[in-house]
Amino acid sequence: MHRWLRWPTDPHRPRLGFGADYNPEQWPRHVWRDDARAMRTAGVNIVSLAIFSWARIQPGADTWDFAWLDEVMDLLHAHDIAVDLATATASPPPWLTAAHPEILPVDRDGRTVWPGARQHWRPTSPVFREHALILVRAMAERYGDHPALAAWHISNELGCHNVYDYSDDAAAAFRRWLQDRYGTVEELNRAWATTFWSQRYGDWDQILPPRRTGASSYPNPTQQLDFKRFSSDALREHLRAERAVLLELTPDVPVTTNFMVMGETRGMDYASWAAELDFVANDHYVVPGPQGPDEQSFSANLVGNLAGGLPWYLMEHSTSAVNWQPVNVAKAPGELARDSLTHVAHGADAVCFFQWRQSAGGAEKYHSAMLPHAGEDSAVFRDVCSLGATLRDLSAVAGTPRTPARAAIVFDWDSWWASEQDSHPTDRLRYRQEALDWYTAFLELGIRADVVPAGGVWEGYELLVAPILYVVPAGLAERLTQYVAAGGHLVTTYFSGIVDEHEHVWLGGYPGALRELLGIRIEEFAPLLDDERAELDNGATGTLWTDRIDVTDPGAEILARYKTGAQAGRPAITRRSHGPGSAAYVSTRLGPAALQPVLAELAARAGVTSELPPDLRGRVELAVRGPHRFLINRTGRTVDVSAVAGPGALLAPRGVLVASQGGTP
Numbered sequence: 001m002h003r004w005l006r007w008p009t010d011p012h013r014p015r016l017g018f019g020a021d022y023n024p025e026q027w028p029r030h031v032w033r034d035d036a037r038a039m040r041t042a043g044v045n046i047v048s049l050a051i052f053s054w055a056r057i058q059p060g061a062d063t064w065d066f067a068w069l070d071e072v073m074d075l076l077h078a079h080d081i082a083v084d085l086a087t088a089t090a091s092p093p094p095w096l097t098a099a100h101p102e103i104l105p106v107d108r109d110g111r112t113v114w115p116g117a118r119q120h121w122r123p124t125s126p127v128f129r130e131h132a133l134i135l136v137r138a139m140a141e142r143y144g145d146h147p148a149l150a151a152w153h154i155s156n157e158l159g160c161h162n163v164y165d166y167s168d169d170a171a172a173a174f175r176r177w178l179q180d181r182y183g184t185v186e187e188l189n190r191a192w193a194t195t196f197w198s199q200r201y202g203d204w205d206q207i208l209p210p211r212r213t214g215a216s217s218y219p220n221p222t223q224q225l226d227f228k229r230f231s232s233d234a235l236r237e238h239l240r241a242e243r244a245v246l247l248e249l250t251p252d253v254p255v256t257t258n259f260m261v262m263g264e265t266r267g268m269d270y271a272s273w274a275a276e277l278d279f280v281a282n283d284h285y286v287v288p289g290p291q292g293p294d295e296q297s298f299s300a301n302l303v304g305n306l307a308g309g310l311p312w313y314l315m316e317h318s319t320s321a322v323n324w325q326p327v328n329v330a331k332a333p334g335e336l337a338r339d340s341l342t343h344v345a346h347g348a349d350a351v352c353f354f355q356w357r358q359s360a361g362g363a364e365k366y367h368s369a370m371l372p373h374a375g376e377d378s379a380v381f382r383d384v385c386s387l388g389a390t391l392r393d394l395s396a397v398a399g400t401p402r403t404p405a406r407a408a409i410v411f412d413w414d415s416w417w418a419s420e421q422d423s424h425p426t427d428r429l430r431y432r433q434e435a436l437d438w439y440t441a442f443l444e445l446g447i448r449a450d451v452v453p454a455g456g457v458w459e460g461y462e463l464l465v466a467p468i469l470y471v472v473p474a475g476l477a478e479r480l481t482q483y484v485a486a487g488g489h490l491v492t493t494y495f496s497g498i499v500d501e502h503e504h505v506w507l508g509g510y511p512g513a514l515r516e517l518l519g520i521r522i523e524e525f526a527p528l529l530d531d532e533r534a535e536l537d538n539g540a541t542g543t544l545w546t547d548r549i550d551v552t553d554p555g556a557e558i559l560a561r562y563k564t565g566a567q568a569g570r571p572a573i574t575r576r577s578h579g580p581g582s583a584a585y586v587s588t589r590l591g592p593a594a595l596q597p598v599l600a601e602l603a604a605r606a607g608v609t610s611e612l613p614p615d616l617r618g619r620v621e622l623a624v625r626g627p628h629r630f631l632i633n634r635t636g637r638t639v640d641v642s643a644v645a646g647p648g649a650l651l652a653p654r655g656v657l658v659a660s661q662g663g664t665p
């Protein structure tokens, strides 16, 4: 069920949320008033509060100090600023870890993860859970009726630092999880293929997390994959446990937690978490580099689809530099607004930052904020104020769902996790990068494409790209077959359809589960060495991977062949028609530029075309929310968008323009 923020005042007025993480505990009391005043100046209407306040709220097992938080909540409310209030459980205080060191996580090598930073707790520790839930209860009892409370913010970025815990608590919970999944040890033995290397288990108690094994000796792959699934589920269990307390005490207050759909952050299968929340929230930090903005759009797009197309909350991004990359570069002019509005374009109804006031001490003092060290007389603060005004002007967008595209990229955490495990044909394969390259190719062609979870509903898309769909259980193979039979156009790539849910190979030739559908058969993989290239007869160059393909169905066309290398003369790209539908296969890594003509042909044959005029394709990204069309300038130059946004409309470098049917905004 989707429940949006409970705006304390004027609940029905359409508005976009605007604000930040607010950490008043880092500042003396007299600064708080100044904060509230400057927030008003900037147009802030919501803040996330108390995220790392456990030690301040509960300074000892039996001591509580809510007075300061009462004051901050009241102050914010008096300034018409709503609160997304944290349950405050993200980082346990020293008194707790000193009394209960058994809550500290243990790494793969058996080393304790010590306190001193944050999130040093085992997701499966019953002792941690008990203390966390006492705090959640205290917060809900204290603030459940506070007029500023707009939503609950469970913990913070669950799994950011503690997703993989190999402790004895984790071992016990892993066994319980496996019992639920397999029922009997025999069934687990079958799924884990334990006849291999004498790994057969006689009893549940013998099973461990995949702790450190000998050098160059690979732990059981299904055990590794199940441990990843379990670890994501264990954090979700924690989320559920906190939510249950909130539901009991404050059933009317919506609940969220901040996901980390960004870059290579991969530990949490958010497709299986989204249903736990009243609304989805995400944190995103731009990955430096030329594909950075595309990656941002890709992530925002995926979050929008995890949210089922409904509005979601951008909980954190940065006004400028972060502090945790090797070199932390400040944002160029225009990037702050472009980044924020890219998320709005993909369905965000709240745009928030880490954090409100830049810290003076602590590990994040060089992380940008809405109010920087330089103070209000700064370019960042002026940009923040201008963004606040822009978001106010865009109020009419609030509440509008995303408008689905006609094409989609399928994203699958199981395939991401499994395809990059060890002891495979190559360790160079990068699942998310391949998916992102296809997304960039779509952007370059000016064709709108959604990024959708594999378990979601994608039957309505006319063109479906499933890059490196490595794990294909029988049910998914069946769904894909029906999709194509019903007229859908499927495109898949190397290392797809190879294994079932237990990471057991589908036999008889690759790509096992999709072999019939694609009308091809591969006897052996042919990954490339780092300096090897495979030229194709369409002018493209493949890297990373090739396949030795035999076309088995006479109806399968060869769209490109290898011209050089061990596969010279053999098919590189194939497409088999199935009545009105088709299934295509790209057997090498082409990268975004060489994917473009391939995708252009496949899209054209699927009847999927760009919604942009030819001269804007590639230069402008289009995202649609009902009557609101967002045009995002992908270049560093001014672009004339009068063809879509009315006479004289210009899009500044890195600018975003919202063209709405009916005039506003």
Ligand code: GLA
Pocket (backbone or CB within 6 Å): 156, 157, 283, 285, 316, 322, 323, 354, 364, 367
């Ligand atoms: C994460 C955390 C924040 C902060 C930012 C810095 O997103 O949730 O508390 O550490 O990173 O980028």
